[in-house]
Amino acid sequence: MTLYPALTDDMRRGMLQTMVLIRTYEEAILREYHADKSPGFDIGAGLIPGEMHLSAGQEPVAAGLGLHLTKDDALTATHRPHHVAIAKGVRLREMTAEIFGRETGLGRGRGGHMHLFDPETHFSCSGIIAEGLPPALGQAFAFQRRGTDRVAVAVAGEGAANQGAFHESLNLAALWKLPVVFVIEDNDWGISVPRAQSTSVQSNAVRGAAYGMPGIRVEDNSVEGVYEAAGEAIARARAGDGPSLIEVHTLRLWGHFEGDAQGYRTDLDGVPGRDPLPTYRNTLTAQGVLTDSDFAAMEASASELVEDAIDFAKASPTPSPANALDYVFAEGARS
Amino acid sequence: MTLYPALTDDMRRGMLQTMVLIRTYEEAILREYHADKSPGFDIGAGLIPGEMHLSAGQEPVAAGLGLHLTKDDALTATHRPHHVAIAKGVRLREMTAEIFGRETGLGRGRGGHMHLFDPETHFSCSGIIAEGLPPALGQAFAFQRRGTDRVAVAVAGEGAANQGAFHESLNLAALWKLPVVFVIEDNDWGISVPRAQSTSVQSNAVRGAAYGMPGIRVEDNSVEGVYEAAGEAIARARAGDGPSLIEVHTLRLWGHFEGDAQGYRTDLDGVPGRDPLPTYRNTLTAQGVLTDSDFAAMEASASELVEDAIDFAKASPTPSPANALDYVFAEGARS
């Protein structure tokens, strides 16, 4: 029995559309990020300052997951959050405004690209490796205690799977049968450290057994593979049968962060050929599910949404320095 | 092929002798600890103040391990360290003096029962759960880099196996093929929390697979089982083949710490019958390996050693308050 809908052609096109939207978004951020940092790259300068971790190449993880989630489900992401945020339905304008550090942003410009919080879609992220996992447990705990069938998805990289928080979180989630799905994005690299130099096993999927939870690895950055694996796991969680672990072998198409020359990277030549976007486009085209004009339309609507969000961000006011100390606490000392 | 000597009758008697020594020691500490805390138990009062975690019932873990280790090997223990310290060959007088908080103690009275450091036998312990594991990796690292065949043994409780440090340490040890043996003492309880309420799997041995290292569980608190499992693992480490994980199902014969009424404990009735000391004594007797007078001799020599250590401690000077600030640093600011 399948516990989730079988993929229809519409859903396939929908996943590709999401992938296109994400890629279009990351290309636009890339453009805006570098637009005003030269001459001589200055990380702190420009309309988008600071570290920038883009998710190009990892769209299949987001698109495959997104179809299964409603806005009432929770998702915690990492320092590389844009793709899953978009697939989760985070408001593009407010997210972009936050990345531009504007008062209209999700965090009024206080958080930034690694700290996107959207209560409407129960989305959050953290810049500390693996530390986004424990809060997802708590969201799942609240969902469970209230007798809902809502789930929490916790996303982390393969490098994060060697952090203590990963272990503690999987054990606790399994012990309490929390409705959580752990998704490991294996993009082969943790900054400059290849997976083989960080991880003592070939696949993190085997680590599920250490907690008595199902563990599965999706190969080839397959968006449909992610859809199937996530479908199983999320249905399981909604049914009250507890957490699952999914590892997806995905691709870091660009540098770890912008400005990363990737001199350490031995696999660069093979990278372009592994780009999941043309791959999935060609698959759907070959299957007769997608025409060139369909794809052109996808690109057009994606550009429209993205440029609208960028325009919104640029047109938004910057936060007033006078208010820098606001929002430390929700309330003064109560008296 | 066996990579370690098969057990001889002498070795069996030797392990029993070690178990007797440990039990005699813990009974003596128990006696001295409670001697002057009444009327009305005051944890801070008496010749031995503070928390006291005794290891009665867990002697098989120590005795089975000890036979394989030389004083050049390292061992890191927990808040419950006496049994493995004795099996590792830590000087009984100086260890006891430390527990009594005397200037002649291993730490000049600064450390106490949870902080025993003996450079001669490369023994140390920590009161923070699972945090004794990482330093063992470093000792093994130094042994490996110097081309020796020395090993480090890291001991922790079953409760500690759900702490992040456990996960990080096993991954790193496996990744670097460090000569480490991880020994989990499963005494069914983490203070008042039964194993089933802390751990999502039946046996921590299965967690070895999450790091590509052998994992084995020794049942029935069997000292000979520990000897065999430890023999394999230590030989493997000495040969440069990397770490192993051993879980021993042992027994917490007494409370978590002294003063623990154990009202929460559901398994108390069964406990006396599971005492490993009479069990192993009877086994050896039944096998004709041990006579009653042999055993009496063991008890006599154990009492002699233990009482000598206690006398030494009691006769030793207490640290001078004037020197309380000594030993924070090895040297002043160098100039």
Add this chain to the structure above:
Amino acid sequence: MTAALPTAPLHTVGPNLAVEPDAGTRKLSTAKAMQEAIAQQMRTDDSVFVMGEDVGPYGGIFSSTTGLIEEFGPTRVIDTPISETAFIGTGIGAAIEGMRPVVELMFSDFFGVCMDQIYNHMAKIHYESGGNVQVPMVLMTATGGGYSDGAQHSQTLWGTFAHLPGMKVVVPSNPYDAKGLMTAAIRSNDPVVFMFHKGVMGLGWMKKNRRSIGAVPEEPYEVPIGKAKVVREGTDVTIVTLSLSVHHSLDVAEKLAEEGISVEVLDLRSLVPLDRDAIVASVSKTGRLIVVDEDYQSFGLSGEVIASVVERAPGLLTHVSRVCLPDVPIPYASQLEYAVLPTPARIEAAVREAMGGGVAS
């Protein structure tokens, strides 16, 4: 673990409560006062639950949760694995979804295994979200030494928590404040770290000061977070202190009163927010300031108190000194531990020195 609770409204702070009402005559230990505060809030707010190591049948290693599991059951009083990062983070996530977790970190000394969740998440999420996400959570933790528990189980560390922005920090010294501050902490929409000294809990198995048992009103009430209290009025010397050291300071003040030395004792009760006005007000009367703090002396509370006075009233101080834990790991042997703790003897000597006009070293 699957029983469903009724959904509670997000971030309710419940009905208005009395603020620092008359203490009445009923006496409780600090531990019982904490238990009562938690139980009362659990009765009126289904979103409140308790989580931590040995908080269930054991009742908390230092009796902070005794009796709760019997009344509220294992779905609301939850024993955890030894996984502080995971269960504190679970509290954070539950708080984000509108629950009100009371999470126990058994000893403050253990912060090192879970501080990221505490200071980079619990404390920062509200600010990073521009006020859109609240984290109404209480992190309670046992602190302090004096019973030879060694360097890893005797620290107070409140200076470490107070230095890092985004979390309120309260440190009650007695049963009345413990109940009122715990009630306020649970009802607060901000994360509150509630640090209780083992020596003020009134435990049967530890040396205790008579003030660890005191009058506590039965009905729920609040002690405002961020308000210090003059617990003894005086005119010669101001002792600014907190937690167990309040008891020692009062004992010394009583003794020296017989000699005509008038010591004012200010119990900070909260570190974040810090009631600097109360500190300055007291020193304005006495001109002499002694900070008594069981935390490590340097880079912590004692320096902040002194600096806050000098910033606001540069000429005010005629004398200042500190009676703190020197910058040394806490020794095991009693003779050594009591040489570094802020004992009544050290406090008394500091007061006498202050009256002599010199500067304590």
Add this chain to the structure above:
Amino acid sequence: MTAALPTAPLHTVGPNLAVEPDAGTRKLSTAKAMQEAIAQQMRTDDSVFVMGEDVGPYGGIFSSTTGLIEEFGPTRVIDTPISETAFIGTGIGAAIEGMRPVVELMFSDFFGVCMDQIYNHMAKIHYESGGNVQVPMVLMTATGGGYSDGAQHSQTLWGTFAHLPGMKVVVPSNPYDAKGLMTAAIRSNDPVVFMFHKGVMGLGWMKKNRRSIGAVPEEPYEVPIGKAKVVREGTDVTIVTLSLSVHHSLDVAEKLAEEGISVEVLDLRSLVPLDRDAIVASVSKTGRLIVVDEDYQSFGLSGEVIASVVERAPGLLTHVSRVCLPDVPIPYASQLEYAVLPTPARIEAAVREAMGGGVAS
């Protein structure tokens, strides 16, 4: 990972080295000065090795280890998994066995995932062992903000480390001190936390102060741990500061000199031990103290500096103020971040206020 190294004698500190020799004329960035110090010690002492995230081919995210793996290979310059507790603990264990690890914690902001190994083990083992076990280890870590890296990647946190006893803490502001302090740290038999601000490294991809490149002797030498330095003499106001804020303070001092305001700038260089004599000596000349600190203001360095002066010389200060990071998570947007950082503008305003005799708020 199996190549054997020659056994090094335990706890060697090597030959005597020059102490603060003449700087000469060769100019290096702070990053290059650190790399050179580490490389020189690795050449003369086989027990020295480097371990951390991205310290190998990448050369350290902030270039602290560039070029080392090329010279010393992967057995002595070791990339680790993202497992700070495990690899810092590995450094501790190796140090206990007589090696001299230089371990990098990529950002000080990450201390929350590994602080137990640092403060309960690295820092306490020597004391707990009664001096029988030494932990000769260097923990180097990047600190500070100013480039919109957000609340979890912009903190300095040196006050947090300095508050906890048993580890020395050094914070160089320039290439000369960075090389000398790193050399002293590696050769020290005590654990040393080496905190370098990203803004003083002289990185090509970050806004930099001209002083992040300076004269550095080629031969190995030491800057003594625990000695502050007057980096500019003055008579009107003393600025006590450290790290990047030293550069800002010097810029302000130079500017105001043209107006006849004479500012003395004291670079602390070490927090543990803290050179209180140097602080008092400077304030004795000026009577006016401004503490400039990029760490959070309350319960940290700035309060300790002020308290240390008042304790030793109560009447001395005619003016005191602090230019610190207020108690707020560090905001992302530049406009907000630069509103909370101790900028030259804020420092200048504080100096003018000091000269006006008022008290900065």
